[in-house]
Amino acid sequence: MTSNALENRDAMEIRLKNISDALDALIEQNNKEKIDICEKILSDFKKSIFPFVDKMKTEQMSSAARTYLAIIESKLEEISYSNPYHMLGLEQNFTTTEIHIIELIKQGKRSKEIAGLLNVSIATISFHRNNIRKKLGIKNKKQNLFSFLNSLVI
Structure with missing residues (x-):
């Protein structure tokens, strides 16, 4: 060429x-x-x-x-x-807890802060974050959950 x-x-x-x-x-x-x-x-x-x-x-x-x-x-x-x-068809059967966590993530809260607010362990928040990522189709991708959620303004 x-x-x-x-x-x-x-x-x-x-x-x-x-x-x-x-x-x-x-x-x-x-x-x-x-x-x-x-x-x-x-x-x-x-x-x-x-x-x-x-x-x-x-x-x-x-x-x-x-x-x-x-x-x-x-x-x-x-x-x-x-x-x-x-x-809007953007949700994949999020649980009530996942919806609460999504809203807190969108506000910029970290797992430790979310765990404190919801009176659960950080491991529980990690579990829910993984489920959220899976339901959004971004599990095992180098996509920041905070950025992704705020790009959707979920």
């Missing part, structure tokens, strides 16, 4: 790498925006609907109406306490 052809190929590879990086950044930003929207919707949902459900519980109503209200409340809780990762 001539020197010109090699230079053109190298320049093309650099351009493709830049385009790939730009697309990755756009995808990350899109994921962040989706999760932010879901979190806002869930927060608004909890603030605007549950007070009315609580108020309805104090009203006189038939046994059937109370049963229906209990079902509605149960379903609303199920929806509102689900996490935005699941709603």
